Amino acid sequence: MDKKITDFIVTEFKIGKWKLAPIDLLLLIFAPVFATMLRVSVQSYYACPNRKAYMVLSDGLKIATGCFDVLLAIVVALFVFELTGHKIKAFLAYAITLLLPVLAAGSAMWGMGDSIFVFFAVLSLLLLVKGKGNCAVVCYGVSLFLSRYAFFLLPVFAIAFMQKKTKLVTYLVPLCGAWFRNGIVSNDGKLSFPVFEAERILSIMRGENLISYNWPNLYQIIGPDKFVTEYSLVAKSIAAVVMLVVVVLVLQKGEELVKDKWVSLSLLLAMVFPFFMPQMDERCGLLADVLALIFVMKFTDMYYVCVIHVLISYIAYSAYFRGESVIPLSYVAFVMMFLIVVMIRFVMNGKRFSIGFKEKEN
Amino acid sequence: MDEKFRKMLTHTFHIKKRNITFTTMDILLFLVLTTFALVARYALRNVVAGDYKMFFEPWVATLREAGGGIKGLAAEFEYVDYTTPYLTILSFISICPFLNTLLLMKIVSIFFDFVAAFAVMAIVYHHTGSSTKAVLGYGVLLLVPTVLTNGAMWAQCDIIFTSFILWSVYFLLKDRPAMGMMFYGIAFAFKLQTLFMAPLYLILWMKGKIKLKHFLFLPLMYFVGMIPALIAGRDFWELISVYFFQANGAMDIYALSHKFPNVYQFIGTDVFLLEYADAGIWVTLGALMIFLYVFARRNYEFDTKLFLRMGMLLTMTVVFFLPHMHERYAILVEVMAILYLFVEPEKFYIPLLTVLCSFAGYTIYLAQNNIVPMYVYAVVFMLLMFDHAAACVRMIRQNKVSLE
Numbered sequence: 001m002d003k004k005i006t007d008f009i010v011t012e013f014k015i016g017k018w019k020l021a022p023i024d025l026l027l028l029i030f031a032p033v034f035a036t037m038l039r040v041s042v043q044s045y046y047a048c049p050n051r052k053a054y055m056v057l058s059d060g061l062k063i064a065t066g067c068f069d070v071l072l073a074i075v076v077a078l079f080v081f082e083l084t085g086h087k088i089k090a091f092l093a094y095a096i097t098l099l100l101p102v103l104a105a106g107s108a109m110w111g112m113g114d115s116i117f118v119f120f121a122v123l124s125l126l127l128l129v130k131g132k133g134n135c136a137v138v139c140y141g142v143s144l145f146l147s148r149y150a151f152f153l154l155p156v157f158a159i160a161f162m163q164k165k166t167k168l169v170t171y172l173v174p175l176c177g178a179w180f181r182n183g184i185v186s187n188d189g190k191l192s193f194p195v196f197e198a199e200r201i202l203s204i205m206r207g208e209n210l211i212s213y214n215w216p217n218l219y220q221i222i223g224p225d226k227f228v229t230e231y232s233l234v235a236k237s238i239a240a241v242v243m244l245v246v247v248v249l250v251l252q253k254g255e256e257l258v259k260d261k262w263v264s265l266s267l268l269l270a271m272v273f274p275f276f277m278p279q280m281d282e283r284c285g286l287l288a289d290v291l292a293l294i295f296v297m298k299f300t301d302m303y304y305v306c307v308i309h310v311l312i313s314y315i316a317y318s319a320y321f322r323g324e325s326v327i328p329l330s331y332v333a334f335v336m337m338f339l340i341v342v343m344i345r346f347v348m349n350g351k352r353f354s355i356g357f358k359e360k361e362n
Numbered sequence: 363m364d365e366k367f368r369k370m371l372t373h374t375f376h377i378k379k380r381n382i383t384f385t386t387m388d389i390l391l392f393l394v395l396t397t398f399a400l401v402a403r404y405a406l407r408n409v410v411a412g413d414y415k416m417f418f419e420p421w422v423a424t425l426r427e428a429g430g431g432i433k434g435l436a437a438e439f440e441y442v443d444y445t446t447p448y449l450t451i452l453s454f455i456s457i458c459p460f461l462n463t464l465l466l467m468k469i470v471s472i473f474f475d476f477v478a479a480f481a482v483m484a485i486v487y488h489h490t491g492s493s494t495k496a497v498l499g500y501g502v503l504l505l506v507p508t509v510l511t512n513g514a515m516w517a518q519c520d521i522i523f524t525s526f527i528l529w530s531v532y533f534l535l536k537d538r539p540a541m542g543m544m545f546y547g548i549a550f551a552f553k554l555q556t557l558f559m560a561p562l563y564l565i566l567w568m569k570g571k572i573k574l575k576h577f578l579f580l581p582l583m584y585f586v587g588m589i590p591a592l593i594a595g596r597d598f599w600e601l602i603s604v605y606f607f608q609a610n611g612a613m614d615i616y617a618l619s620h621k622f623p624n625v626y627q628f629i630g631t632d633v634f635l636l637e638y639a640d641a642g643i644w645v646t647l648g649a650l651m652i653f654l655y656v657f658a659r660r661n662y663e664f665d666t667k668l669f670l671r672m673g674m675l676l677t678m679t680v681v682f683f684l685p686h687m688h689e690r691y692a693i694l695v696e697v698m699a700i701l702y703l704f705v706e707p708e709k710f711y712i713p714l715l716t717v718l719c720s721f722a723g724y725t726i727y728l729a730q731n732n733i734v735p736m737y738v739y740a741v742v743f744m745l746l747m748f749d750h751a752a753a754c755v756r757m758i759r760q761n762k763v764s765l766e
Contacts, residue, residue: 002570
């Protein structure tokens with residue numbers, strides 16, 4: 001009897017195109033249930049309870065971003081399946097994405113619309129990997145319109161263009177996205193768009209001018225409140241140089257980027273830029289969190305990259321929620337630096353730093 | 363004379379019925395370790411911890427007022443989160459004419475320290491076939507700082523349910539699932555924390571090591587444990603609901619972690635007490651669901667190493683994410699880590715670091731001493747989890763069984 005039940009749980013049945021076992025279905029059902037309950041637990045928190053404008057926006061944004069969390073989980077699962085061809089890994093990626101604490105806290109607790117831009121950014125990468133370069137650029141444009149953090153992926157699309165994956169004309173969309181966001185919506189506030197409003201209110205609430213808002217980067221090591229204006233300009237210049245250098249180095253290598261190479265490069269960029277860019281805040285690591293999850297599903301022996309990055313992100317979130325971090329952010333910045341070094345080694349030479357077990361190298 | 367003495371020391375004894383072989387040296391080692399373990403406990407006998415003053419002493423007084431023994435179980439408490447079996451022990455302690463309550467409570471815990479140590483001895487002997495290693499296992503458990511201080515210094519009783527779980531592990535490793543689950547049921551009757559191991563038992567069921575019917579031992583043993591209180595006239599539903607009260611964590615809501623090095627040490631234990639209390643439970647369930655999926659979906663053979671690694675990983679996952687964890691709640695991980703020392707001695711860092719992490723919390727509670735920040739221990743604890751997770755994946759791949 002027991003054997004019959006346990007065998008039934010793991011026996012695969014053909015459902016349409018897919019071969020699924022009841023245990024897969026259980027995961028697919030229970031992951032959103034747990035994810036919903038997780039979000040319900042924290043939704044009573046409001047980051048700026050005294051701001052009427054925020055309170056009006058917050059609930060709607062929480063629900064909308066919650067829906068995008070689910071869409072993001074589906075895109076992540078499809079991405080993992082595309083990279084690995086492994087069904088179980090895809091299901092796992094779906095469940096883990098839904099339960100990512102940073103995603104849940106960002107949407108249901110904080111009421112920020114970050115998962116929307118991450119969804120479009122990841123979708124754009126998926127389309128790029130699938131060879132639909134032009135659609136990818138359009139999606140990227142939407143992502144760039146929604147958040148300045150999508151900017152981290154700009155070198156990826158520059159490389160895609162140079163490697164004939166995309167057409168130049170499609171870049172008008174990201175250009176418009178960036179211009180529309182920075183020129184009209186974000187700076188002047190002429191168009192009231194919930195995602196931007198929430199961010200604008202947050203920016204007003206912060207008050208002080210720092211070079212890093214709780215993101216464990218270089219500026220946490222040298223002091224986030226010193227030479228803010230001067231360092232900001234220097235950092236932006238350095239970031240632009242880094243961007244150019246990355247593009248040139250990849251193109252000079254002459255190697256055509258395929259599937260996982262796009263992911264690892266994107267992840268590296270999403271980790272490196274927040275480390276140098278000025279005015280990075282707690283939420284700037286979310287894109288890297290999701291990309292890290294996709295990355296470790298392909299390179300399982302580097303699982304710690306995702307776990308540590310998510311933890312770092314959540315430590316940054318907590319620094320905002322609490323007003324100060326339990327662990328000094330300068331210490332966390334060193335851990336971040338370690339992850340960046342690991343990823344640079346991987347992207348440059350394909351060298352993996354494994355902990356515990358080693359995958360067969362491709 | 364010298365030769366005779368040497369011969370006497372290395373003389374081998376054999377118990378045919380049980381197929382156990384040991385030498386005089388093993389007996390000496392056993393006696394020395396036992397003596398040291400008792401001396402160490404004797405040294406700690408007079409320490410009075412805050413829990414004793416705040417909880418145990420008033421409880422025992424209440425039980426005494428109600429008449430003690432079985433009669434005492436009818437007592438009405440303002441607050442108590444122990445089940446009938448331990449309250450029965452306390453109730454008998456309350457009317458014991460010898461020694462004082464504190465010492466009697468410590469003696470009970472020390473007795474179970476030895477029960478647990480014998481279980482470790484049996485498991486190590488079962489795995490290695492070496493009586494010397496088995497005796498060493500016995501000694502390590504008795505002298506490990508957390509086990510030593512838990513009962514003999516703090517007068518806590520975590521070792522009681524732990525000892526039953528150890529015997530459960532022993533019988534499961536011997537392929538005697540009914541006995542294994544019976545002991546697991548007894549452990550459950552004593553403490554809710556027994557459920558930290560439940561994910562492992564679910565995996566064992568999926569792998570055919572336990573039958574579904576064996577899980578009935580849990581309610582059965584809980585019911586058997588309730589009998590003394592029912593005889594004393596207590597309400598059935600009230601007795602059943604003790605664990606629901608504990609699960610609500612009503613007494614522990616003032617901090618997300620009670621000096622335990624888990625994820626809340628990274629993000630702060632004093633904020634979002636209500637939000638994170640619920641969210642933490644869902645994250646824990648989610649994490650366990652993912653592990654269960656990974657471990658149950660694949661087809662592989664179980665061995666002692668994988669059993670212990672998986673047990674440690676799943677239990678650590680629970681205590682790492684669940685809110686309101688106390689310093690003492692990783693005791694199951696500690697005893698499994700001690701067992702692992704004798705299964706794979708080169709991984710000696712596992713018990714070393716596991717005990718270190720837990721004992722840091724003990725030190726803060728018992729000595730109000732916090733020299734190294736708790737988040738450092740939380741990092742170490744997390745690295746250990748990485749190690750177990752990686753080992754589980756590695757072993758599952760090695761032990762893979764083809765579906766054909």
